[in-house]
Amino acid sequence: MAEPVEATDPFVACFRVPATGRGPLDGSTFVAKDLIDVAGHVTGCGNPRWRETHPKAAAHAVVVDLLLASGATLVGKAITDELAFSIVGENAHYGTPLNPRAPDRVPGGSSSGSASAVASGFCDFAIGTDTTGSVRVPAANCGVFAMRPSHGRVSLAGVMPFAPSFDTVGVLARDVGTLARAMSVVAGFETVSPRAAGGRPFRLAEAWDRTDPAVATACREWLAARGVDGPPVSLAEIAGAEGASPDTWLETHCQLQWAEIDASLGTWIAEARPAFGALIAANFALLQSVDRARLPERVRLRELLAARLGERLAAGAVLCFPTTSAPAPRKGHVFGDRRDDPYMARTLALQTFASIARLPQVTVPVGHVGGAPVGISFLGARGADAELLARVTALGA
Numbered sequence: 001m002a003e004p005v006e007a008t009d010p011f012v013a014c015f016r017v018p019a020t021g022r023g024p025l026d027g028s029t030f031v032a033k034d035l036i037d038v039a040g041h042v043t044g045c046g047n048p049r050w051r052e053t054h055p056k057a058a059a060h061a062v063v064v065d066l067l068l069a070s071g072a073t074l075v076g077k078a079i080t081d082e083l084a085f086s087i088v089g090e091n092a093h094y095g096t097p098l099n100p101r102a103p104d105r106v107p108g109g110s111s112s113g114s115a116s117a118v119a120s121g122f123c124d125f126a127i128g129t130d131t132t133g134s135v136r137v138p139a140a141n142c143g144v145f146a147m148r149p150s151h152g153r154v155s156l157a158g159v160m161p162f163a164p165s166f167d168t169v170g171v172l173a174r175d176v177g178t179l180a181r182a183m184s185v186v187a188g189f190e191t192v193s194p195r196a197a198g199g200r201p202f203r204l205a206e207a208w209d210r211t212d213p214a215v216a217t218a219c220r221e222w223l224a225a226r227g228v229d230g231p232p233v234s235l236a237e238i239a240g241a242e243g244a245s246p247d248t249w250l251e252t253h254c255q256l257q258w259a260e261i262d263a264s265l266g267t268w269i270a271e272a273r274p275a276f277g278a279l280i281a282a283n284f285a286l287l288q289s290v291d292r293a294r295l296p297e298r299v300r301l302r303e304l305l306a307a308r309l310g311e312r313l314a315a316g317a318v319l320c321f322p323t324t325s326a327p328a329p330r331k332g333h334v335f336g337d338r339r340d341d342p343y344m345a346r347t348l349a350l351q352t353f354a355s356i357a358r359l360p361q362v363t364v365p366v367g368h369v370g371g372a373p374v375g376i377s378f379l380g381a382r383g384a385d386a387e388l389l390a391r392v393t394a395l396g397a
Helices: 048-052 062-069 112-119 136-142 176-187 205-209 213-225 235-239 246-272 278-289 292-314 342-357 385-394
Strands: 011-017 029-033 073-078 125-130 145-148 168-173 202-204 319-322 361-369 372-379
Touching: 011 112, 029 112, 048 246, 062 073, 062 125, 062 176, 073 112, 112 125, 112 136, 112 168, 125 176, 136 145, 136 168, 136 342, 136 361, 136 372, 145 176, 168 176, 176 385, 202 205, 205 319, 205 342, 213 319, 213 361, 213 372, 235 292, 246 278, 246 292, 246 342, 292 342, 319 342, 342 372, 361 385, 372 385
Parallel strands: 029 073, 029 125, 202 319
Antiparallel strands: 011 073, 125 168, 145 168, 145 361, 319 372, 361 372
């Protein structure tokens, strides 16, 4: 008989903050990732030393105020990977939130507790942050819906800065209707009727090529069952020779992201000298590999790639691809350098298209592979968040 799987509660604190108004979220409940301020509570950011060196929040983050004013009740704060620097979901200080759909596997991070709380039924939806997949990956791993909005669409006031030109606040939910209502509140858009949705999405070829065959098959079967398994399109067609490889997108993203993380958190780390878990310590060590002399070149390349991908999507096209390269790793898996570890490198690369081009992305559960949930993602034009949600809803997600 297998040994019992250790499970950790997804919360760092349970409490109730009642709704302050009425609206589309009347009667619903939500949790906030512990990178997001709630008045009267310390935002711990997944690390005890951060909690020790920061005061209680004087005000709610703007995104929390918006949800409360629209009828939702906050029921607690959820565990995050330390300072948001992981897509795994294991926290050396607070434990690993349960992945209820695959208890022997990690939930994914860094919005680990948010995904776990939604999948476990503790709330109707949750808010988390997403810089390089930190909403999308745990949603796929835990079998729930999620959206990373267009960059800048949702206020980051009252949210820990990580890599500001990539940071977003996203929503995780058990169904696409709740996801759409919550996103419409925090992003300030009117929902679009699914009847106005467009045609079949294009499949981003390189993303499918770098996905485990069983995951790719599950996603293709989900599309085929809905009659929307669209034609493939390559990165070379979209971004030209400069952006033909996912490795280029990943390296460009990492170098710029790491430089921003160092600028945002480096001073505090040097002064507070926090103790990190092994994986997080290894991730922060990567900041020393940034070639700052090449940052202008990296910025120019990012903007070129973003512009070309944006042009492809501007006319209403949607790209689709598996959200992660493989099912969630089992608990206790030892990860290598994130650039060399197959799961890390391939899964992170799949997150960079939205992050670099500042695009909205929705992930939808499609079933299970090897006993673990997997998801498919849809990528839309910047600012077309409502339209993208309508397209996904029209698929019968």
